[in-house]
Amino acid sequence: MTTSTRDATVDREPGTGTPPASPPKLRRRPGMTVIGIVAVCLGAVVAGWTWTATSSSEQVLVARTTIERGSVIEKGDLTTARISSDPALSPVSSDEFEAVVGQRATVDIAAGTALTPDSYSAASLPSDGxxxxxxxxxxxxxxxxxxxxxxxxxxxxxxxxxxxxxxxxxxxxxxxxxxxxxxxxxxxxxxxxxxxxxxxxxxxxxxxxxxxxxxxxxxxx
Structure with a gap:
């Protein structure tokens, strides 16, 4: 009788006579976990797209106004624009702005068209002969x-x-x-x-x- 009473006393908190409370269990919310994963994936996709778009484009020379064949290209005829890089195209870099000014258009260049190395020439008119x-x-x-x-x-x-x-x-x-x-x-x-x-x-x-x-x-x- 004495032993049973002692064991029961050990299992209770001192001074309370009641057993210790169990720690609260955390409730898992699967929906929030999925949303977090999707948000991370979307962020990675957007970052990758942004990097690709900026790294695969270039600043090129574009005709601000229509430039007629044979006319001398002036500063006011040109502007710059950023376009997507394409191995099939060979636009003139915006770094060549000063070099292109003063050249003569070899073809009609419509406004908004990117210049190519073949669209202008340093040849003067009239040429020999x-x-x-x-x-x-x-x-x-x-x-x-x-x-x-x-x-x-x-x-x-x-x-x-x-x-x-x-x-x-x-x-x-x-x-x-x-x-x-x-x-x-x-x-x-x-x-x-x-x-x-x-x-x-x-x-x-x-x-x-x-x-x-x-x-x-x-x-x-």
Whole structure:
């Protein structure tokens, strides 16, 4: 009887007569665990996408305005843009900005188009074996369509005051438009034409008579 009473006393807290309380059990919440894992995965995906997007793009030169073939590229014609890198493309880096300014466009470059090494050249006009001849035109001597650099044209001899054609058949000179501008003094249109060196004198003589007309040929090239 005495032994049983002693054992019961040992199992109780001193001074209380009651057994010790068990520690509370933590309740697991599987839903929150899944949400945490998903959030970590999404963060990793976003970080990876951001790194890929920034590391696989480059800053390149882009035409701010349309640059016509044959015209000199000026600072105001260019801007920069960041595009995705593509092994199939060869855009000009924005680091070449100063080097490109002053070059001559070899093709028509539409506004918003990235420049490539083939879209401009340091070659000057006229080159060896070529000449540039200017012609002032009235509305009756030129086509109604606006002329652009690179257009292929013919300067055709028209009848004189007596209505006869020299030699009885129309004569003409083939040329390529280099530039078009307005003469501030007269308000007339002046077209600079690129021709072969040996044809420049003949064309200039025909233009001097005033009996010529400029014809626009196919723009396919």
């Amino acid at each position: 070529e000449s540039v001849v200017g012609i002032a035109l009235t509305p009756a001597q030129s086509p109604g369509i606006a002329l652009s650099s690179g257009d292929h044209v013919r300067v055709i001899v028209t009848p004189g005051q007596d209505g006869d054609l020299p030699g009885g058949t129309p004569l003409y000179s083939e040329a390529e438009v280099v530039a078009v501008h307005v003469d501030e003094a007269t308000g007339g249109t002046v077209v600079d034409l690129l021709v072969k060196h040996e044809e420049a004198a003949v064309l200039a003589a025909r233009i001097a008579t005033g009996h010529v007309a400029l014809v626009l040929d196919s723009r396919d090239r």
